[in-house]
Amino acid sequence: MPYPDEAQGFQVDSPETFTTFHKRSFPLKPFGEHDIDIKVEACGVCGSDVHTLSGGWGEQKFPLCVGHEIVGRAVRVGPKVTSVQPGQRVGVGAQCLSCGECKQCKNDNETYCPVLCLDTYGSTWPGTDLVLQGGYSSHVRAHEHWVFPIPDALDTTLVAPMLCAGITAFSPLVRNGAGPGKKVGIVGLGGIGHFGVLFAKALGAETWAISRTRAKEEDARKLGADGFIATAEQDWEVPHRFSFDVIVNCANSSAGFDLAKYLSMMDVHGRWVSVGLPEEEGQVIKAQNLIANGVLIGASHLGSRREMLQMLQLAADKGIKSWVETIQIGEEGLKEAMLRMKKGDVRYRFTLTGYDKVF
Amino acid sequence: MPYPDEAQGFQVDSPETFTTFHKRSFPLKPFGEHDIDIKVEACGVCGSDVHTLSGGWGEQKFPLCVGHEIVGRAVRVGPKVTSVQPGQRVGVGAQCLSCGECKQCKNDNETYCPVLCLDTYGSTWPGTDLVLQGGYSSHVRAHEHWVFPIPDALDTTLVAPMLCAGITAFSPLVRNGAGPGKKVGIVGLGGIGHFGVLFAKALGAETWAISRTRAKEEDARKLGADGFIATAEQDWEVPHRFSFDVIVNCANSSAGFDLAKYLSMMDVHGRWVSVGLPEEEGQVIKAQNLIANGVLIGASHLGSRREMLQMLQLAADKGIKSWVETIQIGEEGLKEAMLRMKKGDVRYRFTLTGYDKVF
Numbered sequence: 001m002p003y004p005d006e007a008q009g010f011q012v013d014s015p016e017t018f019t020t021f022h023k024r025s026f027p028l029k030p031f032g033e034h035d036i037d038i039k040v041e042a043c044g045v046c047g048s049d050v051h052t053l054s055g056g057w058g059e060q061k062f063p064l065c066v067g068h069e070i071v072g073r074a075v076r077v078g079p080k081v082t083s084v085q086p087g088q089r090v091g092v093g094a095q096c097l098s099c100g101e102c103k104q105c106k107n108d109n110e111t112y113c114p115v116l117c118l119d120t121y122g123s124t125w126p127g128t129d130l131v132l133q134g135g136y137s138s139h140v141r142a143h144e145h146w147v148f149p150i151p152d153a154l155d156t157t158l159v160a161p162m163l164c165a166g167i168t169a170f171s172p173l174v175r176n177g178a179g180p181g182k183k184v185g186i187v188g189l190g191g192i193g194h195f196g197v198l199f200a201k202a203l204g205a206e207t208w209a210i211s212r213t214r215a216k217e218e219d220a221r222k223l224g225a226d227g228f229i230a231t232a233e234q235d236w237e238v239p240h241r242f243s244f245d246v247i248v249n250c251a252n253s254s255a256g257f258d259l260a261k262y263l264s265m266m267d268v269h270g271r272w273v274s275v276g277l278p279e280e281e282g283q284v285i286k287a288q289n290l291i292a293n294g295v296l297i298g299a300s301h302l303g304s305r306r307e308m309l310q311m312l313q314l315a316a317d318k319g320i321k322s323w324v325e326t327i328q329i330g331e332e333g334l335k336e337a338m339l340r341m342k343k344g345d346v347r348y349r350f351t352l353t354g355y356d357k358v359f
Numbered sequence: 360m361p362y363p364d365e366a367q368g369f370q371v372d373s374p375e376t377f378t379t380f381h382k383r384s385f386p387l388k389p390f391g392e393h394d395i396d397i398k399v400e401a402c403g404v405c406g407s408d409v410h411t412l413s414g415g416w417g418e419q420k421f422p423l424c425v426g427h428e429i430v431g432r433a434v435r436v437g438p439k440v441t442s443v444q445p446g447q448r449v450g451v452g453a454q455c456l457s458c459g460e461c462k463q464c465k466n467d468n469e470t471y472c473p474v475l476c477l478d479t480y481g482s483t484w485p486g487t488d489l490v491l492q493g494g495y496s497s498h499v500r501a502h503e504h505w506v507f508p509i510p511d512a513l514d515t516t517l518v519a520p521m522l523c524a525g526i527t528a529f530s531p532l533v534r535n536g537a538g539p540g541k542k543v544g545i546v547g548l549g550g551i552g553h554f555g556v557l558f559a560k561a562l563g564a565e566t567w568a569i570s571r572t573r574a575k576e577e578d579a580r581k582l583g584a585d586g587f588i589a590t591a592e593q594d595w596e597v598p599h600r601f602s603f604d605v606i607v608n609c610a611n612s613s614a615g616f617d618l619a620k621y622l623s624m625m626d627v628h629g630r631w632v633s634v635g636l637p638e639e640e641g642q643v644i645k646a647q648n649l650i651a652n653g654v655l656i657g658a659s660h661l662g663s664r665r666e667m668l669q670m671l672q673l674a675a676d677k678g679i680k681s682w683v684e685t686i687q688i689g690e691e692g693l694k695e696a697m698l699r700m701k702k703g704d705v706r707y708r709f710t711l712t713g714y715d716k717v718f
Contacts, residue, residue, distance in 0.1 A: 109627040112651065268466070268471040269657070283645075285643075287658050290658035291658040292471065293471055295657060296630065297656045297657065298628070298653055298656065300653055301653060
């Protein structure tokens with residue numbers, strides 16, 4: 001295998017053929033002194049992968065190999081790397097570079113860096129024409145700031161989806177004070193939402209799952225939810241008015257969403273934080289919908305390295321287990337993953353495994 | 360004069376005749392053990408008065424005497440009143456009652472009480488048909504929680520507008536951390552906005568006034584603004600991207616507002632808090648506009664008693680002076696006030712005075 005400056009992986013050629021994967025070789029970005037090469041052992045299948053490949057988020061750079069919930073072994077570390085040893089098990093998430101020097105980067109807000117936020121796949125490496133390829137592949141290469149040591153207690157298959165879906169739920173929870181004495185809601189029990197319930201509960205909050213019907217209530221309770229709200233029911237919001245401190249909205253779509261009812265459940269200056277990036281247009285917000293309780297509406301994007309390490313440690317300490325269905329990586333498995341993700345037919349995340357069988 | 364269970368005041372009969380005031384007598388609400396009767400000496404003219412009388416906020420209970428920036432002397436205090444002595448100078452703002460017993464009321468959030476938020480004028484007193492009348496009148500009566508002792512250092516004419524416009528600007532500033540080391544913006548240099556600049560500066564923040572043109576720049580600088588942004592200019596937001604911690608939006612209208620540009624000026628998790636209640640429909644918010652910096656969008660409604668007392672003390676300590684134009688209360692003066700408010704022709708607040716000449 002053409003290691004270490006090339007990797008092999010599964011690429012898609014266009015949105016029209018987003019379920020057809022081709023195994024190919026492609027170059028890795030130039031090796032830097034802070035870089036780590038990782039031999040991939042597992043990768044979660046993120047909603048972003050599907051949005052990206054199927055064209056829902058607009059034009060992308062094809063051919064493309066996606067995947068940004070990557071777990072593997074460090075097989076080469078640059079001379080200036082201090083945080084990882086060769087052979088160590090590590091993870092890579094959805095972002096692989098920021099400027100590292102601005103106020104935001106120095107302030108644990110590197111996923112909001114205004115200078116440079118480079119996605120793990122699909123972005124062009126600065127100063128080159130090279131389009132970065134993701135973790136549906138044999139190897140990835142990344143700067144050590146974006147490579148996270150995985151605590152021994154965590155299973156490779158289960159930890160993979162935490163690297164994007166997990167941190168996406170965890171960061172807004174800790175940034176908005178989820179913890180003992182707080183009432184926290186998680187809207188949308190999908191890949192991100194199931195982590196929302198797991199982490200809100202682990203952080204000590206009174207945790208409510210909020211879904212359209214009661215179909216997932218049993219799952220939500222098993223995940224640790226203290227309560228369940230079904231928004232298809234009459235007056236579902238009424239008993240909860242002025243009571244939630246934080247709601248993390250993980251819904252993947254805003255269609256048919258009566259936002260005012262959700263917001264009416266927030267306590268004074270409660271936070272309604274969205275982590276999804278729906279493909280639809282936005283929603284109309286009226287000051288009148290915000291003023292009764294002074295609710296704050298926001299959005300959140302991944303989470304810092306510091307939060308990533310904190311999340312992994314919490315998961316290790318509390319024995320938090322993602323709900324994962326494994327799929328053998330390959331043309332067939334990836335097609336199945338795409339089709340079932342598109343239908344929302346997964347509880348609650350796929351992890352691609354069996355890398356040693358195909359690379 | 361039929362004191363104390365009646366007052367005299369200036370009422371309007373319909374939105375169509377909102378500049379025609381009639382001097383009439385009307386009953387005060389039943390006197391309670393915690394109530395204070397106040398002989399009015401001055402009253403600010405609030406944008407709400409005009410919205411209410413001219414029908415912009417929908418149907419109201421006419422005939423109506425408005426006014427909720429009231430300063431006067433306590434002339435009668437109920438047997439259970441502990442906070443005010445007879446003869447003391449006091450103020451009343453825009454709210455005159457909440458339930459007093461819920462979590463929000465006990466938590467300094469009584470202006471967000473989910474049980475009962477009674478406006479100083481235009482609301483019906485619970486258990487009666489009596490529609491409360493405001494401070495364009497000889498006397499008002501209110502529960503002591505909503506009656507604020509005025510520090511001696513403050514001038515009656517200048518303090519009146521602080522009781523609604525002032526606290527409306529002050530509360531979101533202190534609740535969102537305006538202070539030393541923070542960059543704060545005030546959008547809209549009107550009645551509320553000019554207090555925003557005065558208070559943000561007094562609280563120690565780097566204070567920027569944000570207006571359409573530079574017409575008010577000199578005023579803004581005199582009020583204490585460190586900087587000025589004119590949104591009619593090309594690329595006005597570019598130098599300020601990712602820099603504001605808090606912006607209080609005091610604009611009275613959302614027409615032609617390119618919200619995404621304003622939001623792009625916020626630092627990570629900065630707060631964009633609106634205090635106006637525009638008559639237009641709301642704005643479309645897309646998660647995409649919020650995600651780059653994780654900005655939080657909110658609204659704020661008045662401020663607590665604790666904040667009111669804190670604001671008055673700050674104004675006294677720092678010698679903060681509202682910019683006020685006085686108008687003699689009466690049919691003629693009120694007509695002029697309404698017409699000029701409707702045009703935005705005031706810098707920056709009217710205070711009605713000369714009460715002893717008409718009552």
